[in-house]
Amino acid sequence: MASNEEGALWSILGYLISxxxxxxxxxxxxxxxxxxxxHWFMLVGFLLGMGASIYLxxxxxxRE
Amino acid sequence: xxxxxxxxxGFVPPSTNDFNLPPVFGNSAYSTKPVLLVFLSxxxxxxxxxxxxxxxxxxxxxxxxxxxxxxxxxxxxxxxEIIGHGFLQFVPFLFTLFTFVLVxxxxxxxxxxxxxxxxxxxxxxVLAGFSYFIFHAIGIKKQGIGxxxxxxxxxxxxxxxxxxxxxxxxxxxxxxxxxxxxxxxxFANMFAGHLLxxxxxxxxxxxxxxxxLFMKILSPFSFGxxxxxxxxxxxxxxxxxxxxxxLSALFIAGALVDEH
Numbered sequence: 503m504a505s506n507e508e509g510a511l512w513s514i515l516g517y518l519i520s521x522x523x524x525x526x527x528x529x530x531x532x533x534x535x536x537x538x539x540x541h542w543f544m545l546v547g548f549l550l551g552m553g554a555s556i557y558l559x560x561x562x563x564x565r566e
Numbered sequence: 567x568x569x570x571x572x573x574x575x576g577f578v579p580p581s582t583n584d585f586n587l588p589p590v591f592g593n594s595a596y597s598t599k600p601v602l603l604v605f606l607s608x609x610x611x612x613x614x615x616x617x618x619x620x621x622x623x624x625x626x627x628x629x630x631x632x633x634x635x636x637x638x639x640x641x642x643x644x645x646x647e648i649i650g651h652g653f654l655q656f657v658p659f660l661f662t663l664f665t666f667v668l669v670x671x672x673x674x675x676x677x678x679x680x681x682x683x684x685x686x687x688x689x690x691x692v693l694a695g696f697s698y699f700i701f702h703a704i705g706i707k708k709q710g711i712g713x714x715x716x717x718x719x720x721x722x723x724x725x726x727x728x729x730x731x732x733x734x735x736x737x738x739x740x741x742x743x744x745x746x747x748x749x750x751x752x753f754a755n756m757f758a759g760h761l762l763x764x765x766x767x768x769x770x771x772x773x774x775x776x777x778x779l780f781m782k783i784l785s786p787f788s789f790g791x792x793x794x795x796x797x798x799x800x801x802x803x804x805x806x807x808x809x810x811x812x813l814s815a816l817f818i819a820g821a822l823v824d825e826h
Contacts, residue, residue: 509648509812512816513816517735520739520743524735525731530732549723550731557728558735561721
């Protein structure tokens with residue numbers, strides 16, 4: 503059981519990183535494309551990605 | 567590097583240059599120290615386990631006992647506990663991965679060898695590539711490609727609109743983040759560990775050869791830290807070998823489970 507918990511830990515870390523990277527990256531791309539002088543989309547993307555990945559972690563590991 | 571640090575005007579801190587070792591013989595990139603160490607590790611592992619299993623007895627000798635303990639650890643504590651049903655076919659891969667990474671990591675603190683090959687990122691990349699290929703192949707074979715990809719991209723029991731947010735994250739996690747976390751963690755730990763030892767032991771060496779008496783007196787502290795860090799490194803090296811095997815087993819287990 504201990505190793506399964508350790509596994510969950512690493513999976514959660516993976517989800518949090520990829521949530522930030524993907525949505526932050528999409529926001530960054532939108533910024534570059536639409537208004538290169540601001541970073542609003544990236545900020546929104548980071549927050550969105552953070553929220554979505556925490557939601558995903560809850561779905562995967564918190565529901566039972 | 568140490569010679570230049572002593573002869574030069576000041577301390578030259580260790581850098582990534584210390585990882586780009588010149589070829590041991592000839593002029594080929596295939597005769598550098600990490601490559602030779604990897605070959606040495608394969609030879610040593612083979613000799614050890616052939617010797618340990620050649621005269622298999624009911625009452626094991628010392629060598630057989632050590633060999634069987636390592637095998638039992640990978641088989642029972644990693645493969646069987648995590649993968650569960652049908653774990654046996656993955657034991658050879660996990661066992662090879664564990665012993666290979668363990669021996670190569672521990673090479674980092676063995677006198678005269680003293681270089682962890684895994685501090686060159688291409689070695690962990692290849693190992694992670696094997697895991698990556700195996701767990702995706704298993705998933706596709708077990709569930710069929712459509713069902714497997716659907717299981718990754720669409721988590722059941724989630725409102726439809728949430729898929730817009732969640733699906734990119736799931737896909738990125740499975741196809742981009744997993745191999746990266748698998749390989750970079752091993753690489754970064756070995757790289758940082760080797761650098762740490764270089765700092766303390768190289769620094770101690772520099773202080774010992776410095777002209778000020780004060781520096782000479784203080785140099786044992788640096789060496790002492792180097793020795794303490796060597797023990798710490800041994801722990802990290804074993805742990806990282808365990809973790810890369812554990813994660814590979816977990817990914818395989820995840821690919822085998824249907825509801826994913």
